[in-house]
Amino acid sequence: MPLSFDLTEEQKALVETARGFTRDRIIPVAAKCDHDSKFPEDVYRAAWELGLVGPIVPEAYGGVGACELDHTLIVEEMAYGCSGIQTSITANSLAATPVILAGNDEQKKKYLGMLTSEPVFAAYATTEPAAGSDVAGMQTRVTKHGDDYVLDGQKCFITNASWARWYVIFATVDPAKKHRGIMGFIVDRDTPGLSIGKKEDKMGQRASDTATIILEDVKVPKKNLLADEGHGFKLAMQTFDRTRPDIGAMAVGVMRRALDECTRYALERKTFGVPIAQHQAIQFMLADMAMKIEATKLLVQKAAWMLDEGAPSSIVSAYAKAFGADSAMQVTTDAVQIFGGNGYMRDYPVEKLMRDAKILQIYEGTSQIQRIVIARNVMASSG
Ligand SMILES: Cc1cc2nc3c(=O)[nH]c(=O)nc-3n(C[C@H](O)[C@H](O)[C@H](O)COP(=O)(O)OP(=O)(O)OC[C@H]3O[C@@H](n4cnc5c(N)ncnc54)[C@H](O)[C@@H]3O)c2cc1C
Known part of the structure; x- marks a missing residue:
């Protein structure tokens, strides 16, 4: 059977829901929330009502029971709007994951049930x-x-x-x-x-x-x-195996936003009598952005697929996290470059993307820690 990257009709609808929510509720408030360092509670409640908060909670506990691939689709769309707002929303999945993995029925009923019966955080x-x-x-x-x-x-x-x-x-x-x-x-x-x-x-x-x-x-x-x-460390690591692809998905969302902003700007902004998009140096940065988005997305999908199949995913999860985070840092730095002096100003959206991208290389295991995980595996599988 040929390999397929097609989304199902349900997944396409899920992407549309998350994309519309991002456009209507996240993007309009993102700059102000960033400036004021304030989380928008009303946006959270609206996301919760749409089933976009902690969707991985199984149906038995009142959740949507989303698979990991579906979860990464939601994360990517919301990160396009603001990865700060999205991180707080997605943190409920991070907290729910060890309970899903190791909790008993009573714990799941009480604590996962709390997340699905009202819009609260964990x-x-x-x-x-x-x-x-x-x-x-x-x-x-x-x-x-x-x-x-x-x-x-x-x-x-x-x-x-x-x-x-x-x-x-x-x-x-x-x-x-x-x-x-x-x-x-x-x-x-x-x-x-x-x-x-x-x-x-x-x-x-x-x-x-x-x-x-x-x-x-x-x-x-x-x-x-x-x-x-003796079991706590393993549970913490198993949790990260499941959540690191989400960081890759965030990176895809942030990079897609950077590319959209840069393409629009490069077609409008003129230097030396032509739009800067006509300079090969700018085109090459746009091309590198597009490649990094595609490559990260493939790694995220592979990691999510492995998780959904129950296959050991630590290494591919680490690939998706490290490659995505490092790519997002490069892409958003280039985005500021494409905007020139304007890119450095808060009046334009790309400096926020660059500030937001940096944390992707740090939390849930730094890019160096991901490389340690990957290198250990490379060496263990040698000869
Ligand atoms: C905004 C934000 C949100 C966060 N959210 C959470 C959360 O919800 N829950 C939570 O538990 N934590 C959270 N964290 C913490 C985050 O996971 C840690 O900051 C991260 O794991 C790095 O740990 P550290 O800051 O102690 O850096 P350190 O461990 O001190 O690392 C410092 C530097 O040394 C490098 N380094 C360390 N060890 C090695 C090594 N063996 N080889 C090579 N390089 C090495 C690191 O890569 C890094 O560059 C959050 C952090 C931030 C900033």
């Missing part, structure tokens, strides 16, 4: 001030108290930390045990001892909330245990 927290790339180096401690657990420590740079109704939080029984000591929990926002610290003032994706979670003697009941000692 967040996912591994990063700490002294442990980002080195997830196994986390210091947040978990101690057992009778049947319950107590968490102490700090999680930083957490998307939607200020807004979330519940969190997936990873902690260690003993930092010396590294990945073998990590456990995972679902923690309610109103648990005594949990507070929200500094809200970050960011370079890009400024509409998205990013803040610190402070954990002081936070008692978590046993029923909220998601991953026992």
Whole structure:
């Protein structure tokens, strides 16, 4: 049977819905939300009503039950409008993923059900001030108290930390045990001892909330245990395998927007008596943009397809994330170049794309960490 890249009729309709929503609700508010560093709650509610928030939640728990490919289609469309607003929306899928993977029925009913019965946020927290790339180096401690657990420590740079109704939080029984000591929990926002610290003032994706979670003697009941000692690290990594293609999809959305803006501008802006689109140097940048969009999209689709088929996807997920993020950085930097001095000004949309793109190379595993994953695999499969 020939390989097919065709979308089904349902998927085409899904793209139309997400595209229309992006055009009507995200694009009109994106620049102001970026400027004010403010997340638009009304846009979130509207996205939720359309089933665009956390669509991966299975139907059994009130969700849409979208496959990973469908999810990447939604992410790509919303990132075209504003990857900051989209990141906050997609963070619900990031938090839902470990619950879908490892939660029991009671946990799924309660916490996934919360996301599907009202427009609330959830967040996912591994990063700490002294442990980002080195997830196994986390210091947040978990101690057992009778049947319950107590968490102490700090999680930083957490998307939607200020807004979330519940969190997936990873902690260690003993930092010396590294990945073998990590456990995972679902923690309610109103648990005594949990507070929200500094809200970050960011370079890009400024509409998205990013803040610190402070954990002081936070008692978590046993029923909220998601991953026992020795299983938490694996769950965190399995989660990233499933969510890294989404970063690739974001990159595609951001790059498509950059190419559209640049093509329009290059056909209008004249230098030396001709539109700059007639200069080969500009054409080559547009051509490179188009190639990077296509190549990233193919990697995203392959990773999503592998996930949907239940095939091991870590490596292709890492390809999609690293290649997409690095491409988006290059494409948006070139977009500013094509706009010349105007590109450097906030009056034009491309400087925001460049600021927004940078984080794609950092969160959910930096581009260097993706290369470590890929290189390990290359070496392991040699000879
Ligand atoms: C806007 C934003 C949103 C975020 N959202 C979340 C969230 O929702 N949940 C969450 O848990 N975290 C989140 N993060 C945290 C993010 O995942 C981390 O910042 C990221 O993993 C990098 O960790 P770090 O900042 O500690 O950098 P470090 O780990 O200190 O890395 C610093 C530099 O060293 C490089 N480096 C590190 N180790 C190696 C190595 N072995 N080999 C080569 N190079 C190396 C890195 O690539 C990087 O360039 C977010 C961060 C930001 C900025």
